[in-house]
């Protein structure tokens with residue numbers, strides 16, 4: 254059976270790279286934006302592992318050379334476009350930090366036990 258993004262091996266590697274990039278405080282490669290590595294999945298500034306060459310276009314799922322850190326917002330707008338196509342779009346939110354209209358999460362000391370405080374709905 255082919256390995257897909259739900260495969261345990263992929264998820265394990267993804268988690269390792271997330272931790273490494275979190276330590277490096279790596280920014281979103283698409284927009285240069287701040288990534289909140291601890292934000293819950295679905296938050297616009299949460300970490301997403303982007304495949305530079307989309308899987309849908311034949312990119313390698315498991316090849317770290319095809320991996321890059323992105324925030325959800327950019328990753329979602331890139332979708333399955335290739336990078337050149339995406340960066341050629343006028344709508345690409347390049348270099349903006351934070352994204353317009355998004356307020357970084359105001360975090361309590363830990364998260365998980367209590368709800369995240371956000372100053373604005375997202």
Ligand SMILES: [Zn+2]
Pocket residue numbers: 281282283284285286323324325326327328
């Ligand atoms: Zn971004």
